[in-house]
Amino acid sequence: AQKITQTQPGMFVQEKEAVTLDCTYDTSDPSYGLFWYKQPSSGEMIFLIYQGSYDQQNATEGRYSLNFQKARKSANLVISASQLGDSAMYFCAMREGDAGGTSYGKLTFGQGTILTVHP
Amino acid sequence: AAGVIQSPRHLIKEKRETATLKCYPIPRHDTVYWYQQGPGQDPQFLISFYEKMQSDKGSIPDRFSAQQFSDYHSELNMSSLELGDSALYFCASSLGNEQYFGPGTRLTVT
Numbered sequence: 001a002q003k004i005t006q007t008q009p010g011m012f013v014q015e016k017e018a019v020t021l022d023c024t025y026d027t028s029d030p031s032y033g034l035f036w037y038k039q040p041s042s043g044e045m046i047f048l049i050y051q052g053s054y055d056q057q058n059a060t061e062g063r064y065s066l067n068f069q070k071a072r073k074s075a076n077l078v079i080s081a082s083q084l085g086d087s088a089m090y091f092c093a094m095r096e097g098d099a100g101g102t103s104y105g106k107l108t109f110g111q112g113t114i115l116t117v118h119p
Numbered sequence: 120a121a122g123v124i125q126s127p128r129h130l131i132k133e134k135r136e137t138a139t140l141k142c143y144p145i146p147r148h149d150t151v152y153w154y155q156q157g158p159g160q161d162p163q164f165l166i167s168f169y170e171k172m173q174s175d176k177g178s179i180p181d182r183f184s185a186q187q188f189s190d191y192h193s194e195l196n197m198s199s200l201e202l203g204d205s206a207l208y209f210c211a212s213s214l215g216n217e218q219y220f221g222p223g224t225r226l227t228v229t
Contacts, residue, residue, distance in 0.1 A: 033216060035218065037220070043207055043222070043223050043225065044220065044221075044222045044223060045162070045209060045211075045220035045223070046220075047217060047218065047219055047220070050216050050217055052216065091161060091162075095218075105175065106152060106164040106167055106175055106177060107152075107154075107162070107164065107211075107218060108164070109161035109162050109163075110161060111161055112161055
């Protein structure tokens with residue numbers, strides 16, 4: 001069964017608008033971490049944001065915020081004030097076995113969502 | 120800030136040849152991971168090391184091996200290369216929650 005699901009193969013947004021990229025996950029482990037990465041056409045994987053399953057507040061990093069809804073098992077990425085440079089592939093990933101601070105586990109990725117920002 | 124370093128960035132090999140990919144983690148990071156990303160696919164976990172010991176293993180072919188050295192750098196050795204091994208190979212390192220990826224090595228097998 002797919003552990004991370006990104007149902008939007010592609011998304012379009014107008015420059016300066018906000019956009020939400022969807023991610024749902026499936027795990028029976030009470031301790032886990034959720035990640036978002038950006039992969040531009042050049043290929044590198046850029047870490048954006050992390051949310052631990054026990055974190056009480058939604059994670060935020062600059063223009064990125066993670067809308068964490070534990071009961072729904074969703075971890076959507078919200079990008080505010082989109083910029084042309086935000087055009088890229090975005091991956092949601094999960095690490096199971098997070099122990100409230102440190103963990104050394106592998107990441108399982110979703111299929112990705114291609115975001116295109118229009119001027 | 121220092122990032123994960125991978126070398127080489129691009130590599131072209133022929134079938135049945137061998138390849139060695141190198142990874143230098145962020146200083147003081149104690150865990151190294153290797154991932155393989157095929158064309159149009161998401162990254163797949165291969166293997167990881169914590170404090171120079173193998174900590175987890177994913178779908179890594181028997182033709183591949185890896186190790187982490189005393190200076191914490193890691194090498195992924197790939198033998199009897201096949202066309203299907205053509206992919207982007209990432210190394211990542213972590214110390215705590217966040218996992219940072221290197222720029223990747225693009226391997227092309229012809």
